[in-house]
Amino acid sequence: SAVISQKPSRDICQRGTSLTIQCQVDSQVTMMFWYRQQPGQSLTLIATANQGSEATYESGFVIDKFPISRPNLTFSTLTVSNMSPEDSSIYLCSVALPAGPIGEQYFGPGTRLTVT
Amino acid sequence: AQKITQTQPGMFVQEKEAVTLDCTYDTSDPSYGLFWYKQPSSGEMIFLIYQGSYDQQNATEGRYSLNFQKARKSANLVISASQLGDSAMYFCAMREGVGAGGSYIPTFGRGTSLIVHP
Numbered sequence: 001s002a003v004i005s006q007k008p009s010r011d012i013c014q015r016g017t018s019l020t021i022q023c024q025v026d027s028q029v030t031m032m033f034w035y036r037q038q039p040g041q042s043l044t045l046i047a048t049a050n051q052g053s054e055a056t057y058e059s060g061f062v063i064d065k066f067p068i069s070r071p072n073l074t075f076s077t078l079t080v081s082n083m084s085p086e087d088s089s090i091y092l093c094s095v096a097l098p099a100g101p102i103g104e105q106y107f108g109p110g111t112r113l114t115v116t
Numbered sequence: 117a118q119k120i121t122q123t124q125p126g127m128f129v130q131e132k133e134a135v136t137l138d139c140t141y142d143t144s145d146p147s148y149g150l151f152w153y154k155q156p157s158s159g160e161m162i163f164l165i166y167q168g169s170y171d172q173q174n175a176t177e178g179r180y181s182l183n184f185q186k187a188r189k190s191a192n193l194v195i196s197a198s199q200l201g202d203s204a205m206y207f208c209a210m211r212e213g214v215g216a217g218g219s220y221i222p223t224f225g226r227g228t229s230l231i232v233h234p
Binding site for chain 2: 037048107109
């Protein structure tokens with residue numbers, strides 16, 4: 001299994017500002033995933049972050065709005081830039097162990113973001 | 117087309133009874149994994165149970181079991197002896213191989229809200 005921590009756990013931010021969310025894993029993992037969960041909705045994948053390469057973004061998400069860093073195999077950050085109230089969501093990071101389709105997937109506790 | 121379908125937006129069950137939450141999936145990849153997660157009101161995603169496409173036996177974890185019917189492409193979650201603390205959203209998810217160099221992107225269903233009555 002994997003133990004994942006996220007910081008901050010929650011935040012209230014003003015529109016137009018940016019917030020960086022940190023994700024720390026207790027073991028080395030190849031792939032990390034960032035999800036957004038808007039109120040009352042399911043999880044939507046924002047991007048896949050591999051160490052040493054650019055993140056791969058899903059349709060509807062762009063690097064300028066959600067820049068991601070992956071400096072090593074245990075850490076990643078997601079920045080929500082130039083925030084608007086529509087960005088109010090829970091943001092979750094996730095890892096797959098082992099990498100590939102056959103393997104369990106674990107989530108961090110989430111960051112609950114409210115944009116006013 | 118939806119890759120993961122959860123047709124029950126809400127379910128109710130009496131405490132101590134069993135409940136089945138439905139999940140069907142769509143994939144042409146022979147290699148995939150199926151997951152169930154519980155999300156209480158706190159927002160965290162709690163991993164419950166996992167089934168690999170090549171697993172011969174249905175997965176079980178304590179009071180949770182996964183009724184895996186590969187030919188029907190269904191992966192229903194069965195919760196036995198429901199407890200009040202089981203009240204939460206439940207999500208079915210799948211990760212599939214997408215070929216050489218694929219990213220194994222996971223996808224989630226819309227979720228089922230389970231309420232356990234005393």
